[in-house]
Amino acid sequence: MDITDNIGKVQKRIRLACERCGRQPEEVRLIAVTKTHPVETVRKALAAGITAIAENKVQEAEVKIPELRGLYREFHFIGHLQSNKIKKLLALEPVLIHSLDSLSTASKLNEFLSSRNRVQEILVQINTSGEDSKSGIAPMNAENFLREIDELENLRVTGLMTIGLFSSEEEPVRNCFRLLKTMLDQFARIQWKNIKMENLSMGMTNDFEIAIEEGANLLRIGSAIFGPRLADRS
Numbered sequence: 001m002d003i004t005d006n007i008g009k010v011q012k013r014i015r016l017a018c019e020r021c022g023r024q025p026e027e028v029r030l031i032a033v034t035k036t037h038p039v040e041t042v043r044k045a046l047a048a049g050i051t052a053i054a055e056n057k058v059q060e061a062e063v064k065i066p067e068l069r070g071l072y073r074e075f076h077f078i079g080h081l082q083s084n085k086i087k088k089l090l091a092l093e094p095v096l097i098h099s100l101d102s103l104s105t106a107s108k109l110n111e112f113l114s115s116r117n118r119v120q121e122i123l124v125q126i127n128t129s130g131e132d133s134k135s136g137i138a139p140m141n142a143e144n145f146l147r148e149i150d151e152l153e154n155l156r157v158t159g160l161m162t163i164g165l166f167s168s169e170e171e172p173v174r175n176c177f178r179l180l181k182t183m184l185d186q187f188a189r190i191q192w193k194n195i196k197m198e199n200l201s202m203g204m205t206n207d208f209e210i211a212i213e214e215g216a217n218l219l220r221i222g223s224a225i226f227g228p229r230l231a232d233r234s
């Protein structure tokens, strides 16, 4: 398996999907999901042109990310954030936290940021598939959730994130992404204090082309770049 080759193939598929739906490839940013893969492997991806990397566990990130400093341009956090890990995560200076879905974590995050005089860009995770197993705010609760978050002055929500339904059928997956785009457009019409609705983080290895067609501008791709994930470390 050649990572450079894989990245080239993914970039080509992104270009082709953009062409099919009349979008510019520059509108769509590729984030390489590095979870379970060792630092040496991540270095290869960075040498091959990857600029943004993402981890989903603070414990794993706090070991790997400092070793990669200077090699990446952006570190993204895409996993479930526990409030007892906030301090450790923020020490890694994530450019974007994709996965906020709890008011209590949000308020702890805000408190910590405020004590350090920092602001943090975040996305709100929405459970568009309705599966109980998935994290995220239920679509019907999203506007109220955002109204609460908008009061937290050290948080900057810049959009929404979702994980599509795991399905071999295309239509139900597409519906998840379409719903997220509809929500983004709807929320973008509201006058917020601290919220700017512009990012749609959706699309993984098995569904990123559908996500592009439905308006994604942040793709989170792991296996298509690095191959199958290694045994979970936690």
Ligand SMILES: *Cc1c(COP(=O)(O)O)cnc(C)c1O
Pocket: 033, 035, 056, 078, 079, 163, 204, 205, 206, 220, 221, 222, 223, 224
């Ligand atoms: C692991 C993970 C990805 C990447 O998944 P692949 O199917 O390997 O591309 C994307 N988003 C989140 C939130 C993840 O945890």
